[in-house]
Amino acid sequence: MKSISLTVILAAFSLAGCASTQKVLSKAPTEVFHSEKSQNEVAFCLANKNNTTPMDRDDGSKVVLLKNGYGGVSLAFSVFKEADGSRVEYRKQFGTIGGIWKQCVGLKSEA
Template sequence: MKIRLAVVFLSALVAGCASTQTVLSGPVTETFHSPQSMKEVAFCLANKNNTAALEQEDGSRVVLIKNGYGGVSLAFSIYPEGTGSRIDYRKKFGTIGGVWKQCVGKTSAN
C-alpha cells in the first residue's frame, strides 16, 4: 500500500513539472513593452530570481523561473524592440512572489 501511494505521488510530481520546451511552445500569457534594453531586462529578471538569462540563436534572451521540483513555472522571452524591449511572458504554474514585475514595469495596480 505504501509503495502504491509513493508511486502515485511521484507520478503526480513528474506530471506537474513542465519542461522548458513545453512552456516556451505554449501560448503567451501577456506581453510587456519596456523602455529598457533587452540586456537590461534579462539581467534584472535573472538577477532578482537567482537564475541565468539564456541567449537564443536569434539573439533574444530567455529567463526561466522554476518551482521547487525543477519544473518551469514562468518563462520570459525578451526581444529587442526599437531602443527598448518586448517581453513575452508565459505562465505555466503560479509562483509565490512577483519580484519579476519590477523588471518589466508592471506594478501591482496594473
C-alpha cells in the first residue's frame, strides 16, 4: 500500500513540473528562423515529422507543439507568414530534439 501511495505522489510531482502550452508560448523565442518556404508548408512539415497537428492561432500563426510522455510541452514552433516565406519562432522548454526539423525550415540538419 505504501508503494502505491509513493508512486501516486511521485507521479503528481512529475506532472506538476510539466510545462503548459501557454507557459511555453509566452516565453521569448529560443531562436528565430526565416524561411523561403510558405507558412503552410513549414507548419505541415513540422507537424508531419512529429506526428502532430498544427494549431491556428488568433495572431495568424500556426503552432506545432512537441510534448513529452507526460503531456508537457517540450518544444513549440510558431510559424508566421512573412513576405514570400515564413518566420519560425522556436521555443525550447526542456529536452532535446534531433535536427530533422531543420529540413522543414530550409536549414541543413546536423550530421
